[in-house]
Amino acid sequence: MDIKTYGARGDGAFINTAAIQSAIDALSAKGGGTVVIPKGVFVSGALFMKPSVHLHLQADAVLRCTTDMQHFPRRRTRIEGHFEDRFIPAFINADRCDGLRVTGQGTLDGAGRPIWDKFWALRKAAPDPANFPNLSVDRARLMLIENSRNVTIEGIRFKDSQFWNLHLYRCQGVSIRGASFVVPDDYKQAPSSDAIDIDSSQNVTVEDCFFSVTDDCIAAKGSKGPYAMSDRESPPVENIRIRNCHFARGHQAFTCGSEATIVRNVVMENCRVTGAMNLLMLKLRPDTPQYYGDIEVRDIQLDSDGGRILLVEPWSQFRDLKGAAPPHSVVRNIRLRRISGKFGSFGVIRPNPGQTEIGEIDVRQIALNLDQEAELAVTGKATVLFEDVVINGRSVNGPARKEAPVAPDGYRLSG
Numbered sequence: 001m002d003i004k005t006y007g008a009r010g011d012g013a014f015i016n017t018a019a020i021q022s023a024i025d026a027l028s029a030k031g032g033g034t035v036v037i038p039k040g041v042f043v044s045g046a047l048f049m050k051p052s053v054h055l056h057l058q059a060d061a062v063l064r065c066t067t068d069m070q071h072f073p074r075r076r077t078r079i080e081g082h083f084e085d086r087f088i089p090a091f092i093n094a095d096r097c098d099g100l101r102v103t104g105q106g107t108l109d110g111a112g113r114p115i116w117d118k119f120w121a122l123r124k125a126a127p128d129p130a131n132f133p134n135l136s137v138d139r140a141r142l143m144l145i146e147n148s149r150n151v152t153i154e155g156i157r158f159k160d161s162q163f164w165n166l167h168l169y170r171c172q173g174v175s176i177r178g179a180s181f182v183v184p185d186d187y188k189q190a191p192s193s194d195a196i197d198i199d200s201s202q203n204v205t206v207e208d209c210f211f212s213v214t215d216d217c218i219a220a221k222g223s224k225g226p227y228a229m230s231d232r233e234s235p236p237v238e239n240i241r242i243r244n245c246h247f248a249r250g251h252q253a254f255t256c257g258s259e260a261t262i263v264r265n266v267v268m269e270n271c272r273v274t275g276a277m278n279l280l281m282l283k284l285r286p287d288t289p290q291y292y293g294d295i296e297v298r299d300i301q302l303d304s305d306g307g308r309i310l311l312v313e314p315w316s317q318f319r320d321l322k323g324a325a326p327p328h329s330v331v332r333n334i335r336l337r338r339i340s341g342k343f344g345s346f347g348v349i350r351p352n353p354g355q356t357e358i359g360e361i362d363v364r365q366i367a368l369n370l371d372q373e374a375e376l377a378v379t380g381k382a383t384v385l386f387e388d389v390v391i392n393g394r395s396v397n398g399p400a401r402k403e404a405p406v407a408p409d410g411y412r413l414s415g
Helices: 017-029 114-123
Strands: 011-013 035-038 041-042 051-057 062-063 075-079 082-087 092-097 099-103 105-107 141-145 151-155 156-158 168-171 172-177 180-182 196-199 200-209 210-212 217-220 237-243 246-249 254-257 260-273 278-284 290-302 307-312 329-343 345-349 356-370 382-391 398-400
Touching: 017 051, 035 041, 035 099, 041 254, 051 278, 075 099, 141 254, 196 237, 217 237, 254 290, 278 290, 307 356, 345 356, 345 382
Parallel strands: 011 041, 035 051, 041 062, 051 099, 062 105, 092 141, 099 151, 105 156, 141 168, 151 172, 156 180, 168 196, 172 200, 180 210, 196 217, 200 237, 210 246, 217 254, 237 260, 246 260, 254 278, 260 290, 278 307, 290 329, 307 345, 329 356, 356 382
Antiparallel strands: 075 082, 382 398
16 A cells, blocks of 8 residues: 555655554554555654554655654653663554564665764763763664564665664564665764664574664663563573674674673674674673573674674673672673684673673684784683684684683783
């Protein structure tokens, strides 16, 4: 069903929220169908998909998010590892929409630049800018899909999102294919411009996608705080497959994110990284018990003068122990295989002292030219095995274990 049937106008100015929502509701009343966005620029506020209703954006179709937040009625929503009772919804919202398909060659445009500018202005003026809360400024995610199974996102261009681009919460069986996630090359830091946030979801495949953002490209998320393991609203992130993707810009290609509790069984393979980012980052929250295990990154081609292969270190912004003792976390069965090309440095492993058990980091069949620090810096207790690893023409092989107390200069593996 073409949204023009319900009075939508693609002139880049008219607010089409009512027209597009009417099309969604009419198809739902008929038992389902596909809402079609034709060629043009259609501005809208928050839209709410219904079961059995799909969304298709034709070539040269732009569905643009308004920056007038009165078109985003406040409601309870999942964000940053918990629920906010009165935060704005996403631009496209889908709850309990099994079998949802969002397809086409068109663009979801967040029109984020004025919102980003506002965020940075308020942050700069805040008494404590470093701890300025992300939720202090109303800004819409481009898409939130929750409590849904067998979802397909294919071909869509996610552009200039005000906040996260694609947020999956408690979903199972999601396929994201041939999508792109971009912010303007001339904008230094679009805040919280995560491309894909996999929150408490399982069996997610990301393939043939392009990433050029200024935050995490793909992040695994869950709950946070000392009682996170008992949070029944945040099941583990598991069975994630990332393949044949190009990471051109971002902070991390894949990260266990700022809110993550249990992440396991992740494979990232056959990807290309041309941006100066962290290939794999595992954030260790000192206020949250965490388990990161069975994560493999393999068959990766690197081509950048910056960036780090592996970063495992504390992330303490907004931490809150709520009076509890510091929790214990585990990182194990991390595997790096067949990574080649040029990059900035190997990276850092640095646990939260006395809180983090790090073991079984297995690095094999690596051939790299590194422009900066050529060796992995390990501080504290960690077990790392190198086999068939050549860095800047020098062989680095054998086991390495560091069990002494944290040293100021860390530990340098040498060949």
